Amino acid sequence: MFIKELEIDNFKSFGRKTTIPFFEGFTVVSGPNGSGKSNIIDAILFVLALSSSRNLRAEKLTDLINLNSNRNTAEVALTFSDGTTIRRKIKRTAAGYYSYNYMNNRLCKQSEVSAYLADHGIIPHGYNVVMQGDITRIMEMSDGERRRILDEIAGVAEFDQKRDQALAE
Ligand code: ATP
Numbered sequence: 001m002f003i004k005e006l007e008i009d010n011f012k013s014f015g016r017k018t019t020i021p022f023f024e025g026f027t028v029v030s031g032p033n034g035s036g037k038s039n040i041i042d043a044i045l046f047v048l049a050l051s052s053s054r055n056l057r058a059e060k061l062t063d064l065i066n067l068n069s070n071r072n073t074a075e076v077a078l079t080f081s082d083g084t085t086i087r088r089k090i091k092r093t094a095a096g097y098y099s100y101n102y103m104n105n106r107l108c109k110q111s112e113v114s115a116y117l118a119d120h121g122i123i124p125h126g127y128n129v130v131m132q133g134d135i136t137r138i139m140e141m142s143d144g145e146r147r148r149i150l151d152e153i154a155g156v157a158e159f160d161q162k163r164d165q166a167l168a169e
């Protein structure tokens, strides 16, 4: 399975609704400094709920809303090759913000989205996204730490956890 399309609306530097196609295998995004390449990655992390606002290079979630707009919402939708679309929207309110999740344009709980993603190996704290500097960090890790990451990618960690749980019971 792969990401087919990303739709960004009023999120960070994307003031207007922007649709970005992705291809099976390999997609490269290029552009001048400050043109929004990393913001595209931030949008993906946001809709997958894989990152705190801090890792999205924003102090708080509402900072993700485009600064030059008078709208109080930002949203990102991601369509996978199986035809499923997940969407996350944040709305600024007087007290803070609301967050909404949708699957195939139906409002749903975040847990429903995360269950779908987990079925495809996308889990919070998992190694789904290799960020800038990660390769250096992995090279400099101890053998034990590196093994833990590999176990997680291979899907072994989940079974180790279940085994430990069963043994403890
Ligand atoms: P580089 O090549 O330097 O890594 P980049 O293409 O990755 O650049 P980004 O970091 O994605 O660039 O984009 C940075 C731009 O996004 C900055 O100009 C910043 O002002 C803008 N930006 C970030 N958050 C918002 C926001 N909430 N509203 C409007 N613009 C924003």
Ligand code: MG
Residues within 6 Å of the ligand: 037, 038, 039
């Ligand atoms: Mg960048």
